[in-house]
Amino acid sequence: AQTVTQSQPEMSVQEAETVTLSCTYDTSENNYYLFWYKQPPSRQMILVIRQEAYKQQNATENRFSVNFQKAAKSFSLKISDSQLGDTAMYFCAFMEVGDMRFGAGTRLTVKP
Amino acid sequence: NAGVTQTPKFRILKIGQSMTLQCTQDMNHNYMYWYRQDPGMGLKLIYYSVGAGITDKGEVPNGYNVSRSTTEDFPLRLELAAPSQTSVYFCASTAGNTIYFGEGSWLTVV
Numbered sequence: 439a440q441t442v443t444q445s446q447p448e449m450s451v452q453e454a455e456t457v458t459l460s461c462t463y464d465t466s467e468n469n470y471y472l473f474w475y476k477q478p479p480s481r482q483m484i485l486v487i488r489q490e491a492y493k494q495q496n497a498t499e500n501r502f503s504v505n506f507q508k509a510a511k512s513f514s515l516k517i518s519d520s521q522l523g524d525t526a527m528y529f530c531a532f533m534e535v536g537d538m539r540f541g542a543g544t545r546l547t548v549k550p
Numbered sequence: 551n552a553g554v555t556q557t558p559k560f561r562i563l564k565i566g567q568s569m570t571l572q573c574t575q576d577m578n579h580n581y582m583y584w585y586r587q588d589p590g591m592g593l594k595l596i597y598y599s600v601g602a603g604i605t606d607k608g609e610v611p612n613g614y615n616v617s618r619s620t621t622e623d624f625p626l627r628l629e630l631a632a633p634s635q636t637s638v639y640f641c642a643s644t645a646g647n648t649i650y651f652g653e654g655s656w657l658t659v660v
């Protein structure tokens with residue numbers, strides 16, 4: 439079974455600064471998807487960014503970007519110009535057809 | 551544009567009772583999932599389905615059952631509820647490249 443590891447249970451960053459959240463995964467598959475989801479206190483799951491494994495180019499969505507290292511099985515999320523509204527739990531997720539697994543999450547606090 | 555709809559949103563059960571969490575999606579997705587999220591933890595896969603009539607166990611299936619008689623519906627059945635099943639339950643669906651989540655069902659077993 440695929441496993442997803444987020445080694446940083448908690449992180450904090452000053453408003454307007456940049457922070458990077460780490461994620462590693464384990465799989466024997468070659469085609470898969472990777473995601474970062476944001477979960478605010480409401481518990482709603484909000485898609486932040488998605489990466490297809492067959493694409494070498496790192497995905498970018500406004501202030502959010504990833505560093506996808508397929509050989510190293512690493513998928514980190516960089517948040518630039520952090521905002522107070524970015525405070526939330528962030529989950530890394532791996533999806534291969536028929537199965538999707540999540541990391542344990544990183545609690546990010548953006549300080550004013 | 552309903553997406554993934556879960557009911558109920560909140561429920562309190564007594565130990566030993568049974569109940570069904572309903573999940574419906576209107577996007578014609580083949581893949582559907584049930585997850586549970588315990589306080590301060592990530593999501594654990596309970597069951598998933600790759601199409602009508604096909605279901606399979608995830609990481610934590612004990613104490614639960616599912617069925618998939620139609621593409622739209624994927625109900626989760628809790629038999630003989632236990633305090634360890636107190637959690638937030640999420641239903642999700644996908645066509646293959648993006649997961650869509652319901653808003654969650656908060657279940658407390660007392």
